[in-house]
Amino acid sequence: MNMLQVNSSSLDTNTDTRTAMTSNCRRPEHTAPPDVFYNEVEAKKYSQNSRMIEIQTQMSERAVELLNLPEGQPCFLLDVGCGSGLSGDFLSEEGHYWVGVDISTAMLDVALDREVEGDLLVGDMGHGMPFRPGTFDGCISISALQWLCNADKRSHSPPKRLYTFFSTLYSSLSRGSRAIFQLYPENSEQLELITTQAMRAGFGGGMVVDYPNSSKAKKFFLCLFAGVTGSLPKGLGTETSDRAVSNQVQYSGQRCRFKGMKGKSAKKGRDWILEKKERRRRQGREVRADTKYTARQRKPHF
Amino acid sequence: MKLLTHNMLTSHVKGVTKGYPLLIKATEVKVTEVDFNPQFVSRMIPKLEWSALVQAADELGHRQDLPVELVPEYEKNEEFLKKVHRVLLEVEVIEGCLRCPESGREFPISRGIPNMLLNDDEV
Numbered sequence: 310m311n312m313l314q315v316n317s318s319s320l321d322t323n324t325d326t327r328t329a330m331t332s333n334c335r336r337p338e339h340t341a342p343p344d345v346f347y348n349e350v351e352a353k354k355y356s357q358n359s360r361m362i363e364i365q366t367q368m369s370e371r372a373v374e375l376l377n378l379p380e381g382q383p384c385f386l387l388d389v390g391c392g393s394g395l396s397g398d399f400l401s402e403e404g405h406y407w408v409g410v411d412i413s414t415a416m417l418d419v420a421l422d423r424e425v426e427g428d429l430l431v432g433d434m435g436h437g438m439p440f441r442p443g444t445f446d447g448c449i450s451i452s453a454l455q456w457l458c459n460a461d462k463r464s465h466s467p468p469k470r471l472y473t474f475f476s477t478l479y480s481s482l483s484r485g486s487r488a489i490f491q492l493y494p495e496n497s498e499q500l501e502l503i504t505t506q507a508m509r510a511g512f513g514g515g516m517v518v519d520y521p522n523s524s525k526a527k528k529f530f531l532c533l534f535a536g537v538t539g540s541l542p543k544g545l546g547t548e549t550s551d552r553a554v555s556n557q558v559q560y561s562g563q564r565c566r567f568k569g570m571k572g573k574s575a576k577k578g579r580d581w582i583l584e585k586k587e588r589r590r591r592q593g594r595e596v597r598a599d600t601k602y603t604a605r606q607r608k609p610h611f
Numbered sequence: 612m613k614l615l616t617h618n619m620l621t622s623h624v625k626g627v628t629k630g631y632p633l634l635i636k637a638t639e640v641k642v643t644e645v646d647f648n649p650q651f652v653s654r655m656i657p658k659l660e661w662s663a664l665v666q667a668a669d670e671l672g673h674r675q676d677l678p679v680e681l682v683p684e685y686e687k688n689e690e691f692l693k694k695v696h697r698v699l700l701e702v703e704v705i706e707g708c709l710r711c712p713e714s715g716r717e718f719p720i721s722r723g724i725p726n727m728l729l730n731d732d733e734v
Contacts, residue, residue: 382650382654383648383650383654385615385655385658406615408616408619417724418722421722428612428613428615428723429723429724430616430724430725430726430727431724431727431728432728433729436727436728436729436734437623437734438623439620439621439727440619440620441620441631441660443658444619444658462731464731473734477623
């Protein structure tokens, strides 16, 4: 979503709203509330930009993988911040049935035009999920949760909205199911705010970070477990993952020792002392001759 | 809005204790063909509030021969599962509204999408 903002600003800077939007490309949630930001213009991009579609689909795929649903079974899932239905389409492809919630009617209109199979609702995450207990087998949310961390109105209290969201979500999930959130956290305080409220609401789990060493590929997935203790999945691109290729050479303490040397000998070794004596001779100073005793280890008191 | 979704929806307005089931007032209903998946229907049945489903189907005039009580051993009963499938996934409310049974608050449905946004005093 952030990369798309950069692309669009180079295409068209005529519209007032567009100029306003591009003023904060990297964090759209600083520009306007989500129902204002995701207007018709923005929504159109979501149906037309192939790179956007590719990224969203990839993240949906990873989110479904993290959901760890029973194999071969069609499930009933919730898509929070479903937008134009890109992630929902992936769910349908996998044979699942889903309900999508989004605050932007413009985005949902695009979803309708794209004839998504899931049922759609207009709703605000911060108001809570309006479902009976145990409704869903799982929940995914792509690039939406960070919007809940900003107070768009004076009456908004992000921690309260987060808690309302998480507690109602917890109840709407069947025991043993998961909620996977792909998000772009602004900073560690925001992450902490989110995880605190999620834990307060009864969820277990934690953050999974894919490709932590790559600034471009790095992705955050908040994995929440409703009612069962499971082990947190490993992030891709980390040492123990067998799926990803390591994109960094293993850190070696040995090599680090000689890092700053720049072609010279190690400090205080015999070679170094001989070199220094030679240097001082060239400077014209009086230097003792080199003998077999040069650079010999002396007793500590020396 | 499909009746499967309706069966799960409640009013989440602050202070409302019995916001379920939401009464449907439909001005436009559509029936579309959806692939029949007996496994999914069978799995969903225990999650449903059966009486609410029958009531909703009645309200839309699409109940047909759906029984008042759940049929025992429905997993193997394909005919019954097909009836449930039709009511759950093929009947859609396009225009209308949902009404809270306790407070009377209405949630409008437009283009098949219910609007569950709350006012500041309802949160």
